[in-house]
Amino acid sequence: MSKEIAKWLKGLGLAKYAGLFDEQEIDLAALPELDETDLKELGIPLGPRKKILKAIAGLEGAERSQAPTHDSDASLAAWERMPGERKPVTMLFADITGSTALTEKLDAEETHDLLYGATQRMCASVENNRGTVCRFMGDGVMAMFGAPLASEHHAVDACQAAWEMQQAIGDYSKQIPALRESGIRIRVGLHSGEVVVLTVGEGEKIEYDASGPTVPVAARLEQAAQPGAIYLSAATRELAESRIEVGPLQSLSVKGISEPLAVFALRRVISAEESTSPARSTPFVGRRAELNQFRGILDTCLEYGQGQTVYVRGEPGIGKTRLTEEFVCMGAARGMKCHRGLVLDFGVGKGQDAIRALLRSLLGIGPGAGKDARLRAAQAAMDDGLLESDQQVYLNDLLDLPQATELRALYDAMDNATRNEGKQQVVPEIVDRLSSTRPVLLLVEDIHWADALTLAHLARLTKSVVDCAVLLLMTSRVEGDPLDQRWRSSTEGSPLLTIDLGPLRKQESLELIEGFIDSSDPLARDCLERAAGNPLFLEQLLRNAREGTREGLPDSIQSLVLARMDRLEPEDKRALQAASVIGQRFNGDVLCHLLDTTDYDCQALLEHNLVRTEGTGYLFAHALIQECVYSSLLKRQRGELHRKAAHWYSRSDSALHAEHLAGAEDDEAPGAFLAAAREQLEQFRFERALHLTDRGLAVASAQSDRHRLNILKGELLHDLGNIDSSIDIYREALEQADDDVQRCESWIGLAAGMRVATDYEAGLELLDKAEPVVVKHNLTLKLARLLHLRGNLHFPLGNVEACREAHQSALDYARAAQSLEFEARALGGLGDAAYVRGRMRTANDHYNNCVELSRKHGLGRVEMAHLPMWGFTLMYLGDLRGGMSAAFTALDAARKAGDQRVQMNAEGCICHTATDLCEYELLELHAEHQMACALALGSRTWQPTGLLWKAMALQRRGRNSEARELLMQAASIAREVGQAFNAGRVLGALALVSDDEEARDAALEEGEAVLRKGAVSHNYLWFYRFGMDALISACEWQRVEAYADALEDYTRAEPLPWSDFFIDRGRALAAFGQGSRAPATIKKLEDLRDQAHRDGFRATLPALEEALSRAGVGA
Structure with missing residues (x-):
């Protein structure tokens, strides 16, 4: 007995029939000559006969194929040896009806033989139309079209097979009286869709099966069909509509599908010769109108620039x-x-x-x-x-x-x-x-x-x-x-x-065809019909034809691409699928990493026109090719390849690392997106960081991942100036928080939003909730941030000591955490705390340290935020020009950075100095700019400031009534939002522009009450300064002296050149106004006049010069 035959039969699980083959001297060479009758004469039953015939057909196909066998290439991964692929197919279920009647007239063997003849004809119809028989079920078969080799014609092929099957069974019944009398017929169901094509066995034992929702739908259609009928779904009808005629039937309910399934009965299959359709092409053809349009544009561009x-x-x-x-x-x-x-x-x-x-x-x-x-x-x-x-x-x-x-x-x-x-x-x-x-x-x-x-x-x-x-x-x-x-x-x-x-015109398509095959070739008409004027479809069809494949001409781009992919060598096919995971553009080194090799060169993919070179890398010839190839992979395969790609990019590109982890549905993907977003944030690419954060949220399921991503999203939205959305995100994070630490992070984020929204008390309440959690868990850096934010919230409320204590603690914790950024912020915060208390020298020292540290370490945002405050302290230290210069530097930086909050503060510093320098056009301009910033930011707390300086500009030009209206509006807003930040100085200015004694005194009285309750330092400094001017105009000298004394008391801890000047001026004018013409009084007035000229206090000169003039002293 031939050992090869014995081995072959053993591989089929039919070793017990080896003796029969030995007796008849059947060797491997004789196998292709065996048919159904020969095997039956050997006494082999139907089932084993079927397996042997199928295996023989496989041997014949292997001999005809020029492609290498795929049986045991050790270099291929397991998923390639036993691939399993997602493919668009048409499933066919066919079952014999009326077989029960046969059993009443014939014995079991005769019944079996007759049914076998019917099954054989059904299988032949499948195989004759490029289908694959997957299973035998009772008296029926399950087959698929479009797999294992993809074919865009799968729906047409299935319809043709079903039609031929019905005709074959009809003819078979007419030939055999027993079948004719029993009324044996078949019913067929067809449905098109995606399935997972399974490869069972290897080498000579290979078989194919399919799974997925498409399969049971086709089975349900077969069960619903009448004997002798072919039922198909709308999906199959749509794919094959140019080649079939159908009649609509009542919709069918299918388990697992919510909507009833549209059903059609196949009435006729139209031959390819009868079918007509639009047309198509390949090298460059047609588009003459478009070329002429462009030629005209090109001429104009080159001739006229x-x-x-x-x-x-x-x-x-x-x-x-x-x-x-x-x-x-x-x-x-x-x-x-x-x-x-x-x-x-x-x-x-x-x-x-x-x-x-x-x-x-x-x-x-x-x-x-x-x-x-x-x-x-x-x-x-x-x-x-x-x-x-x-x-x-x-x-x-x-x-x-x-x-x-x-x-x-x-x-x-x-x-x-x-x-x-x-x-x-x-x-x-x-x-x-x-x-x-x-x-x-x-x-x-x-x-x-x-x-x-x-x-x-x-x-x-x-x-x-x-x-x-x-x-x-x-x-x-x-x-x-x-x-x-x-x-x-x-x-x-x-x-x-x-x-x-x-679409291309038919003639243009024929021109394209001539670049591949003779346009008179019958295949050319088929290509024209299927391409429907789409150049890519036509080109791919023609490439199929040029490569010698007339079977399975595609009808959709997906099947077309997969048909070409299936003809690649195994390693090339695997490379193409791996490349599709990388993306439309890919580099050879990444691909080799996915393939576990070092020398794959993509040459075969280039030769098949599936990819093209792009610089030092490669690009899929069309985006749809990449999409189709990628769609053929099972999720498990995709996951493995995405995971390997993620490993590769982990060393070079955090965003792609995260994307591939997401493609692998890896639990680490959300964290990778978070890391990638933070990397973009460090580069100030906020939109990109926000996109990556949203990508992370799209794939995150774990609460901890979603929380971390939402916290970062809130921060990004805050930095982008979208405060309302930021607050909403932090609130969402708070609602979904699992523990105190998560709630704490949400509270801190919300508090930051409340500060910009000027809801300071609410912000402080949130921080009070967060602090115990931060302390309990020893979160040093978070504590530094919390304390700094607390200090910033106390600042506009005028909570002097609370502001200082918060920022001092923030500095201590920032240094403990070794955070230069928060150390610089805390130094600036201490400057703010000293500013609130009127300790301008101390504040200036802190601001200097903050700015120097920021400049040294490239902390641009921190430096810019504190430059205006440094300018304020320079002004109060007597350097008006220096203060204005610092403010303009800050303003320029803020405009370049687009930071309206810093711009608003810088505008305010310019307004302060412009008032004393008597530069009223500059004052009015920047007052308007400051108001615009406050409105844009929605900051009600800052709105009175711009109104104040606009009013001062008007007052200096003699437009008191307009100034008074603005200041009354400013006072109303200050009372509404909280008086500690602005009310004192606004009321002092209102007293200055009041047109009667009662209104002036009411403003002064209210202002004094505001100061008694406690306020930010600039309210004391400017209230007494404006108040003295108002009282000087009214010649109320004793009250002028009282205000000078009050200002001196307020600045006693750290006397300021600015306030000392106004104190001395008020006292000297009061003494002169009360009749003193003593040399000391006159000398003091002269010194003050000279200082005003020297230091820039020009706004104070008129009153001084008038007094000296009355005293008979010249300029």
Whole structure:
């Protein structure tokens, strides 16, 4: 007996029949000649016969195939040897009806033989139409079409098989009286959808099965079908509608499906020759109108230096990329320098997003260039004058370069909107200057995946190319078109030509076909029919044809791509699937990591036109190819590959590390998104950080992960100035908190929001709840933050000692935690605490220390926040010009950073100094700016300040009634929001502009009452200063002296040059007003006049000069 035959039968589980084969001298060479009759004569029962025939067919197929066998390549992973893939298929269930009647007329063996003949014909119909028999169930079969080799024709093939099956059984029944008399018939159910295709066994024993919801739906349709009928679902009808005729039936309820299933009866299968459809093509063909449009735009651009944006829009695969490639060729032929960026939905590494890719191309930075190369390119750009010096900080960000310490401080101080605004100007500026020597063409593809920041960059580019020799090309799918009316409005009417691509014309499609096969070939008509004018569909179909495959011509892009993928060698197929996990763009080193090899070169994928080279890496030939290949993987396979990709990116790209962990549904994904968001936050990329935080929340299920992400989201929203949303997020986190520590973090975040919202008491209450938790768990850094925030909340309330104690404790804990940022903040806080108490010298020392520490370590935001306060203390120390200079420095930084809160404070410092310096135009201007900031921030507490200084500007110009109205409004707001921060100085000013004694005294009396209750220091200083001026005008000299004494008492602990001047001035004028003409009095008035000129107290000169004039003393 042939050992090979024995081994072969043993592999099939049929070793007991080896003796029969030995007796008949049947060897491997004779196997292909065996048929059903031969095996039956050997006495082999139906079931084993079926297995043997199927195995023989497999042997024949293997001999015909030029592809290598897939049985035991040790280099392949287990999932490749026993793959299991997701594929779109059509499932067929067929069952014989009327078989029971046979058993009444025939014995068991005769019944068996007749039913076997019917089953054989059913199987033949399946196999003749490229189907695969999966199982035998009683008197029926289950088969699938479109697997194991994918086929876009699977629905048509299934319908054809079902139709032929009915005809074959009908003919069979007519031939055999017993069958004809029993009325034997079959019923068939068809349903199309995705299944998991299972590979059972290996080598000669390989079989296929399918699982998933599609399978039971097809079975249910078969059960519902009438004998002799073929029922199909709407999904199958839609896929095969050009080749079938159907009749609608009553909808069917199917277990597990909420809505009734639409059912149709197959009436006829139409031959391919009868079927007609639209047409299609491949090398570049057609699009003549579009080419002419672009040619005109190109001529105008080159002749007149007037640029424009061209927006090419169309369905996936319609030819957007191919058309823009032709546009690029036209531009290049006319001398344009072309640069390209691609927007990807996933798989974007550092420096590879569309805008950064454009920038690198413009600066001649090659793909994968290291930091040194990028530094050299950045320096060259600055040296060549492509950007202004103050744009260096934005260029560094876009090139992923570290900021120098002084630039980092500036960048730190900026708010996010300012950073984005600066970055959005970089590419347009460079393009504009480069285009002066050579026209430029920019191409940005697939903007339907663009985020808000990328769209903002593109809007800026669209505006900027108008007046230079630059053309901007963009492509997008129709679905998800992001250029809505709001975006178009943001381009301020800049020229934008939209080209909507439709299907190719039939003649154009035939031109495309000629590049692959003879257009008279019958296959060409089939391709035209299926492609329906979509160039990508047609190209892929034609490539199938050119590769010699006439079977399974695709009808959907997914099946088309998978059909081509299935013809790859196993290792190439696995590489393609692994690449799809990385993303549309991928690098060879990452792919090799996923494949556990070091030398895979993608050559086969390039030859099959599934991918193309892109710089030093690769790009899927079409986004849909990547999507289709990825969809074929089982979740387990995806998870394994995503996890390996995550491991790779953990060393280089935290965002992609997190994305791949999310793709693997790994529990570590939320934490990875959190880490990636914090990394972006450190680079001041708040929108990107917020996006990553939201991605983390989308995949987070554990409460602890959601809490940490929500806390960061609240912080980001706060930094972006969206205080209401920030408060909402913190409240959500509080409601979902599991323990005291989580509640504590939520309380602190809420308190920070309450400070900006000027709900100070509520903020303090929240911190009182949080502090015991922080202390209990020894959370030193959180305690430093809490105490600093507490001090900031006490500041506007005028809680002097509480403010000082909080900031001193914050400093101690910041140093214990070794946090330079919170140490600097605490020093600034101690300055605030001293300021509240009127200890301006002490405050100045603290502010100096804060600013120096911040500058040394690049803490730009901390430095900027305290510069205005440093300016205030300089003013009170007698340096009015120095105070104003510091305020302008802070104002400039705040405007660059977009920090309106700091800007508001700096405007106030300018107003203080401008009042004494008698610069009233400056005073009015900056008072209005301060009011605008307060309104923009919604800060009612600060609104009276701007009104006060606006009123002072009006009063100095003699417009007392207008000034009085503003001050009455300011006083009303101050009473409403809390009097400690503003009421004292506002009421002092109101007394100064009052037009009668009663109103003046009422304002002074109310102001004194405010001060007795306790207030922020500037209220004492300015109330007594304004009050003395009001009383000097009324010649109430004793009250002037009383106010001078009160101001002296308030500043006794740390006398101030500013307050000393006003104290001396009040007393000298009071003495003169009461009749003193003593030499000492006159000398004091002269000294005060000279000091006012010298130090800048020009607003005080009129009263002094009038007194000296009355005394007969000249200037």
